[in-house]
Amino acid sequence: MEVEFQQHVLANGLRVVLSRHAALPCVAVALYYDVGSRNETPGRSGFAHLFEHMMFEGSEHVGKAEHMKRIANAGGQMNGSTSEERTNYFETLPSNQLGLALWLEADRMRSLQVTRENFENQRATVKEERRQHIDNQPYGPASLRVKALARENWAFGHPVIGDMADLDAATVEEAQAFFRLHYAPNNAVLSIAGDIEYDDALAQVQRYFEQIPRNEPPPEPDTSEPAPTAEKHEVLTDERAVLPGFWLAYHAPPRRTPDTYPLLLLQRILLHGRSSRLYRSLIKEHEAAIECVGFAEFVRGPSLFMIWAVSKGKDNEQCKAIIEAELQSVVEGGATEYELQKAKNLVKAQYLDRLQTSLGRAMVLAEFMLYDGEPSLVNTELERYLDVTVADVQRVAKDYFGARNRTTVEVMPGTAP
Amino acid sequence: MTNEGQATRFPTAPPTPGAPGEFHFPAFTEDRLDNGLCVMVCEDRRVPRVCATMLITTGLVRDEQRLPGLSGVLAAMLKEGTAARSADEIAEAVDFMGAELETAGNQDMVQASISMLDEYFIDGLELLAELTLQPAFPDKELERLRGRELAALAAKHAQPGYLGRKACYRALYGDHPYAALDATRESLTAISRPELVGFRDGHFDPSRACLVVVGSVTRHETLRMAKTLFGAWTPAKPTEPLAVKVPPVTARRVVIVDFPNAVQSNIFLAGHAVAYGHPDYVPVKVMNQVLGGSYASRLFMNLREEKGYTYGAYSRPDARVEAGSLIASAAVRNEVTADALHEFFGEFDRIRDELVGAEELANAKAFLTGVFPIALERIEEVAGHIVTLKLHGLPDTYWDTYRDAINAVTPDEARAMAQRTIRPDEMVIVVVGRADHLRPILEPYGPVTVLDKNGPLH
Numbered sequence: 001m002e003v004e005f006q007q008h009v010l011a012n013g014l015r016v017v018l019s020r021h022a023a024l025p026c027v028a029v030a031l032y033y034d035v036g037s038r039n040e041t042p043g044r045s046g047f048a049h050l051f052e053h054m055m056f057e058g059s060e061h062v063g064k065a066e067h068m069k070r071i072a073n074a075g076g077q078m079n080g081s082t083s084e085e086r087t088n089y090f091e092t093l094p095s096n097q098l099g100l101a102l103w104l105e106a107d108r109m110r111s112l113q114v115t116r117e118n119f120e121n122q123r124a125t126v127k128e129e130r131r132q133h134i135d136n137q138p139y140g141p142a143s144l145r146v147k148a149l150a151r152e153n154w155a156f157g158h159p160v161i162g163d164m165a166d167l168d169a170a171t172v173e174e175a176q177a178f179f180r181l182h183y184a185p186n187n188a189v190l191s192i193a194g195d196i197e198y199d200d201a202l203a204q205v206q207r208y209f210e211q212i213p214r215n216e217p218p219p220e221p222d223t224s225e226p227a228p229t230a231e232k233h234e235v236l237t238d239e240r241a242v243l244p245g246f247w248l249a250y251h252a253p254p255r256r257t258p259d260t261y262p263l264l265l266l267q268r269i270l271l272h273g274r275s276s277r278l279y280r281s282l283i284k285e286h287e288a289a290i291e292c293v294g295f296a297e298f299v300r301g302p303s304l305f306m307i308w309a310v311s312k313g314k315d316n317e318q319c320k321a322i323i324e325a326e327l328q329s330v331v332e333g334g335a336t337e338y339e340l341q342k343a344k345n346l347v348k349a350q351y352l353d354r355l356q357t358s359l360g361r362a363m364v365l366a367e368f369m370l371y372d373g374e375p376s377l378v379n380t381e382l383e384r385y386l387d388v389t390v391a392d393v394q395r396v397a398k399d400y401f402g403a404r405n406r407t408t409v410e411v412m413p414g415t416a417p
Numbered sequence: 418m419t420n421e422g423q424a425t426r427f428p429t430a431p432p433t434p435g436a437p438g439e440f441h442f443p444a445f446t447e448d449r450l451d452n453g454l455c456v457m458v459c460e461d462r463r464v465p466r467v468c469a470t471m472l473i474t475t476g477l478v479r480d481e482q483r484l485p486g487l488s489g490v491l492a493a494m495l496k497e498g499t500a501a502r503s504a505d506e507i508a509e510a511v512d513f514m515g516a517e518l519e520t521a522g523n524q525d526m527v528q529a530s531i532s533m534l535d536e537y538f539i540d541g542l543e544l545l546a547e548l549t550l551q552p553a554f555p556d557k558e559l560e561r562l563r564g565r566e567l568a569a570l571a572a573k574h575a576q577p578g579y580l581g582r583k584a585c586y587r588a589l590y591g592d593h594p595y596a597a598l599d600a601t602r603e604s605l606t607a608i609s610r611p612e613l614v615g616f617r618d619g620h621f622d623p624s625r626a627c628l629v630v631v632g633s634v635t636r637h638e639t640l641r642m643a644k645t646l647f648g649a650w651t652p653a654k655p656t657e658p659l660a661v662k663v664p665p666v667t668a669r670r671v672v673i674v675d676f677p678n679a680v681q682s683n684i685f686l687a688g689h690a691v692a693y694g695h696p697d698y699v700p701v702k703v704m705n706q707v708l709g710g711s712y713a714s715r716l717f718m719n720l721r722e723e724k725g726y727t728y729g730a731y732s733r734p735d736a737r738v739e740a741g742s743l744i745a746s747a748a749v750r751n752e753v754t755a756d757a758l759h760e761f762f763g764e765f766d767r768i769r770d771e772l773v774g775a776e777e778l779a780n781a782k783a784f785l786t787g788v789f790p791i792a793l794e795r796i797e798e799v800a801g802h803i804v805t806l807k808l809h810g811l812p813d814t815y816w817d818t819y820r821d822a823i824n825a826v827t828p829d830e831a832r833a834m835a836q837r838t839i840r841p842d843e844m845v846i847v848v849v850g851r852a853d854h855l856r857p858i859l860e861p862y863g864p865v866t867v868l869d870k871n872g873p874l875h
Contacts, residue, residue: 001464001465021463023463023794024440024790024791024793024794025437025438025439025440025790026790026791026794060427061427061429061430065722068712068713069712069713070431072711072712072713072780072784073713073780073783073784074434074783074787075783075784075785075786075787075788076787076788076791077788077791092791093787093791094434094437094438094787094790094791095437095438096434096435096436096437096438097434097787099431099432099434100431100432100434103428103430103431103432104431106427107427110427111427128728195438204432207428208427208428211427272512273508273511273512274505274508274511274512275505275508275509275511275512275513276512280505284505290568338513341513342512342513342515345513345514345515345534345537346512346515347515348515348534349466349514349515349516349533349534350515352464352465352466352534353464353466353532355464356463356464356466356794356795356796357794357795358791358794
């Protein structure tokens with residue numbers, strides 16, 4: 001399956017990717033800004049995400065909350081999200097409404113209204129969001145602590161949602177400065193996929209975006225991480241937790257390095273589905289845990305391979321021992337050809353699943369453009385996974401699953417002394 | 418602040434959209450095997466994937482009245498072992514295909530669905546046939562499932578939204594099987610292998626089943642496979658059908674689910690509406706879109722955007738095979754509970770008494786007609802829409818004319834639907850929150866019943 005696309009750069013530096021796929025009369029627009037929590041400065045954590053909220057508060061020609069109303073009334077869907085390394089905004093609409101989405105996105109890129117009133121309102125909303133999703137949830141604080149403890153560098157070590165004290169200290173002037181610094185066409189990728197004609201789509205993009213001036217490029221964040229010298233371990237007490245649980249985080253390489261591909265496949269072998277090694281041993285055979293999940297998030301910079309488990313017993317010792325034994329069995333014996341093929345089938349199925357929708361295609365293309373400068377990877381990247389050998393899998397297990405490379409954050413139920 | 422050069426003026430309004438692109442619901446075929454099994458195929462080669470769903474319509478099941486949630490447990494147990502494979506072997510096969518296997522059961526049906534790479538289509542369909550024709554319901558796996566489900570149920574009883582919905586259905590449906598949102602502690606404890614076997618023997622009937630396959634396949638190959646795998650499926654044992662009427666709600670009733678530490682009040686306002694197959698269902702959807710179907714509807718704009726009482730306020734019709742309901746809901750700060758109720762009932766009066774303006778009605782229609790094709794980008798969604806046709810006995814042209822039906826709804830019709838489905842004097846009001854705080858607020862609305870959140874909720 002081949003995804004067709006075109007790429008362009010406007011005079012103001014806006015990178016544009018267009019992909020035609022006219023099976024249904026729908027179009028998806030994904031606008032990615034190259035700003036996430038890694039671009040924040042110490043003392044101002046949470047700014048990128050707070051800003052995502054501000055983008056729905058109105059611009060020169062669009063009133064507060066009008067963005068979502070206009071999209072819904074055109075028969076479309078929309079949202080936005082913030083991660084460590086980007087903020088994205090996206091819409092899927094009937095294809096005759098492409099102009100509306102571009103007009104709305106261009107108007108807020110050129111003229112966002114960062115007023116004191118809107119800023120206060122959204123600061124309060126984000127604090128409620130943090131309470132609801134982190135502070136008031138069992139294991140919420142530990143999910144933030146593990147990244148902070150694992151990383152020496154604040155850029156990737158602090159939480160996307162931000163610290164309460166930092167959110168309280170933020171000022172509207174800083175929000176305005178943040179907008180000027182990061183929300184410029186030369187710091188963004190605009191990706192459009194679906195039922196489009198290339199010339200028409202490009203002409204519409206030019207019409208709305210070309211007049212927005214470029215800015216000085218923001219400074220490149222320093223995300224470097226010193227080589228780990230010792231294992232890290234911490235225990236937190238959590239009054240909302242009923243059972244003990246723990247995070248394991250192993251230092252991992254940046255996205256698209258030779259080790260990335262076998263590590264991702266190994267994540268699937270260990271942790272995906274009811275036939276995975278850890279589900280079988282931890283949950284089914286030993287009935288030692290009620291939950292065990294894993295994440296391999298490869299970013300532009302030092303990354304983490306993470307495992308989270310909730311123990312059935314009084315402490316985490318049995319679960320930690322079982323996981324360690326499973327990881328060591330890969331280090332010593334590798335994975336089987338069968339297991340590797342299973343992981344490849346899964347990665348292929350997930351990859352194709354994502355390309356089913358216009359929005360999925362727009363996002364995949366935007367990400368390859370933004371992170372790698374190369375949207376054509378959409379058609380070649382899967383091969384990198386399919387080329388991995390069992391020797392590669394064993395090699396990365398040896399290189400990354402050592403104790404020195406590990407950070408453990410344990411959660412014990414109860415109130416802090 | 419403006420990030421703009423002065424050279425050209427930025428358009429002050431968005432462009433007028435051109436004509437909408439042409440759209441037809443994907444074409445599908447329908448064949449019947451000798452044993453009555455319906456086989457529907459939709460060839461869709463956008464990506465090399467296939468989704469196959471087995472729908473078994475059951476009608477209301479007598480045992481389910483005694484054991485609420487029986488069909489859901491049975492559906493979950495389909496994955497836990499067949500005559501040929503253990504639970505672990507099924508999990509292994511699914512993961513090897515890079516597949517997703519999902520099963521579900523409710524008072525109207527049991528279904529199993531598998532999505533996979535097209536190269537594994539035959540293996541996937543074989544597995545689906547095993548699940549359907551030879552489920553083993555091993556005791557050991559039933560015990561494990563029981564343990565997991567009891568733990569999950571305990572966790573759900575800490576969620577105010579779940580408690581509110583559960584209490585709503587209890588109050589609306591009384592003795593009708595639709596009263597059960599899912600299994601109870603008692604039914605989970607009581608369900609044993611003989612009930613599962615009995616359910617299968619009495620209700621898995623090829624003449625009431627439909628195999629829906631969507632993706633990179635051909636009709637010919639699918640039919641050939643279906644004959645091989647499902648041809649020997651024999652009729653179910655005859656069972657006495659269960660005939661129960663949905664009890665009417667004749668006066669307003671108030672139910673408080675006491676949640677002593679709640680920092681919010683979860684409000685649910687529910688009434689009977691229409692079944693999915695009823696000709697009024699599409700007009701009800703359009704009316705509901707104006708009232709509370711999305712973040713652009715009246716309830717959201719009033720209670721969130723204008724008043725700031727809540728993160729979201731919505732209304733939603735839940736249309737089943739035999740009946741349907743319409744439930745409006747919001748989670749609001751404790752101190753604005755009375756004001757929020759006042760706004761809800763104000764919006765109910767408004768949509769019942771006043772004609773919806775032309776622009777507002779057009780917006781609601783544009784939303785419903787616009788998001789419809791967007792959902793169909795996924796083969797799983799195409800399969801789901803075809804399954805809906807069969808479950809509710811709708812004509813094959815239903816989805817192709819769906820947007821016309823939406824566009825045909827008039828302001829008068831929308832008001833008639835509101836008067837029919839939103840009857841403030843015959844509503845069930847359920848609020849999950851602090852009973853001591855809620856009782857004086859809710860007493861003016863009708864007789865109040867207070868329920869324990871850990872009890873059976875009726």
